[in-house]
Amino acid sequence: EDQVTQSPEALRLQEGESSSLNCSYTVSGLRGLFWYRQDPGKGPEFLFTLYSAGEEKEKERLKATLTKKESFLHITAPKPEDSATYLCAVRQGYGQNFVFGPGTRLSVLP
Amino acid sequence: DAGVTQSPTHLIKTRGQHVTLRCSPISGHKSVSWYQQVLGQGPQFIFQYYEKEERGRGNFPDRFSARQFPNYSSELNVNALLLGDSALYLCASSLVFGTGANEQFFGPGTRLTVL
Numbered sequence: 699e700d701q702v703t704q705s706p707e708a709l710r711l712q713e714g715e716s717s718s719l720n721c722s723y724t725v726s727g728l729r730g731l732f733w734y735r736q737d738p739g740k741g742p743e744f745l746f747t748l749y750s751a752g753e754e755k756e757k758e759r760l761k762a763t764l765t766k767k768e769s770f771l772h773i774t775a776p777k778p779e780d781s782a783t784y785l786c787a788v789r790q791g792y793g794q795n796f797v798f799g800p801g802t803r804l805s806v807l808p
Numbered sequence: 809d810a811g812v813t814q815s816p817t818h819l820i821k822t823r824g825q826h827v828t829l830r831c832s833p834i835s836g837h838k839s840v841s842w843y844q845q846v847l848g849q850g851p852q853f854i855f856q857y858y859e860k861e862e863r864g865r866g867n868f869p870d871r872f873s874a875r876q877f878p879n880y881s882s883e884l885n886v887n888a889l890l891l892g893d894s895a896l897y898l899c900a901s902s903l904v905f906g907t908g909a910n911e912q913f914f915g916p917g918t919r920l921t922v923l
Contacts, residue, residue: 732912739896741812787851790853795841795853796841797853800849
């Protein structure tokens with residue numbers, strides 16, 4: 699059974715303090731790993747798609763990387779507006795059935 | 809361009825009632841998926857529709873049903889509501905089904921509270 703776990707469950711950073719979020723997955727034939735940002739009470743906002751080990755994507759202060767078993771979301775010099783829950787998901791099969799992890803709640807303090 | 813839209817924003821129902829949630833995908837997107845998100849957890853897949861046909865179903869009881877219309881909008885229906893159905897219901901659209909662009913774009917969700 700495909701599974702996604704994320705760590706830590708919650709992370710508190712000072713503004714400017716860089717860190718990484720982890721997403722570990724087990725899936726029979728990865729067809730995409732996806733990162734989303736979700737603000738309280740809102741729908742997830744798409745950030746990145748990664749398809750193969752070694753692939754990297756960047757957007758502003760965020761950088762996502764992928765290995766055969768894990769993905770990392772690196773946050774460089776975060777700002778308070780980066781506070782949110784970060785979700786990762788893997789695509790199951792050729793449909794749009796995404797299996798999501800529980801998320802990491804990030805708080806960036808000024 | 810408008811993103812995925814959902815209605816209503818919030819809904820309060822009592823146990824045993826029926827509810828219909830609506831979703832309009834991004835213009836040009838033909839695939840719509842529904843997810844349930846309980847507080848503190850990641851979204852859980854309920855259904856996927858593409859070209860008006862069901863293409864995937866998650867582990868949800870038969871009280872949950874959905875359909876997609878010719879304009880690619882979709883409805884999610886839940887019968888005989890239970891307290892445990894209280895959640896944020898998310899609709900996501902994507903361009904295609906199968907290989908190709910896989911990104912799903914989510915709407916703001918409908919917050920359902922069952923009393």
